[in-house]
Amino acid sequence: MQKIEMLLFDLGGVLVEFAGNDAIIELTSGRLNREAARRFWLDSPWLARYETGRCNEQEFAAGVIADLHIDMDTAPFLREFISWEIGPYPGAMELLDRLTQRYTLACLTNNNELHWNALNAMCGIERKFKKCYVSYLLGCKKPAPQIFSHVLADCGIAADRILFFDDNPECIEGARQAGIKGYCVREMEELLHRLNDLGMLQLDN
Numbered sequence: 001m002q003k004i005e006m007l008l009f010d011l012g013g014v015l016v017e018f019a020g021n022d023a024i025i026e027l028t029s030g031r032l033n034r035e036a037a038r039r040f041w042l043d044s045p046w047l048a049r050y051e052t053g054r055c056n057e058q059e060f061a062a063g064v065i066a067d068l069h070i071d072m073d074t075a076p077f078l079r080e081f082i083s084w085e086i087g088p089y090p091g092a093m094e095l096l097d098r099l100t101q102r103y104t105l106a107c108l109t110n111n112n113e114l115h116w117n118a119l120n121a122m123c124g125i126e127r128k129f130k131k132c133y134v135s136y137l138l139g140c141k142k143p144a145p146q147i148f149s150h151v152l153a154d155c156g157i158a159a160d161r162i163l164f165f166d167d168n169p170e171c172i173e174g175a176r177q178a179g180i181k182g183y184c185v186r187e188m189e190e191l192l193h194r195l196n197d198l199g200m201l202q203l204d205n
Helices: 021-029 034-043 045-051 057-068 076-085 090-099 113-123 145-155 170-179 187-197
Strands: 006-009 014-020 087-089 104-109 132-133 164-166 181-184
Touching: 021 076, 034 045, 057 076, 076 113, 087 090, 087 113, 087 187, 090 187, 104 145, 132 145, 145 164, 145 170, 164 170, 170 181
Parallel strands: 006 104, 006 164, 104 132, 164 181
Antiparallel strands: 014 087
């Protein structure tokens, strides 16, 4: 493996707790199982529009409500939606502080204005990264090839010197097609195990 310069992190499901999968299962009274809920957030055309800045929050809420066939108005749905951004997993911010001693840190997140602002209000997460690649600001989202092309063009670091961590295998495959080595990890325990296996936590060497 080439000498790694940048660690690129997804947020939700890796460093940050997102309760949206469980919430969708509950809202649909179990019509969607966990994998179907995960796929819903990955594939929803309304979430894609919202997370790439192509619709407003009211349009997004109305579209998701219709697609899920749930009896709910947009205002209460949006109140629930914003509450699903729980915040960093315990130890996540400390881990980033540790890793930044040796590596350039960046995040690549499919995200929207509501959740991004809420997360920054909670913990100022954008200050933990040298670069923040946020889908609603870029106009594209993972796993589209153009978002990885943008990351590579912007950061100025060769693809083989970047490691990417995401909880969706589809996004890992997108990164690999761009030449970026990726690992599918879910929550902090898997992330820590992977970083340890890679020797990334031995920062005093």
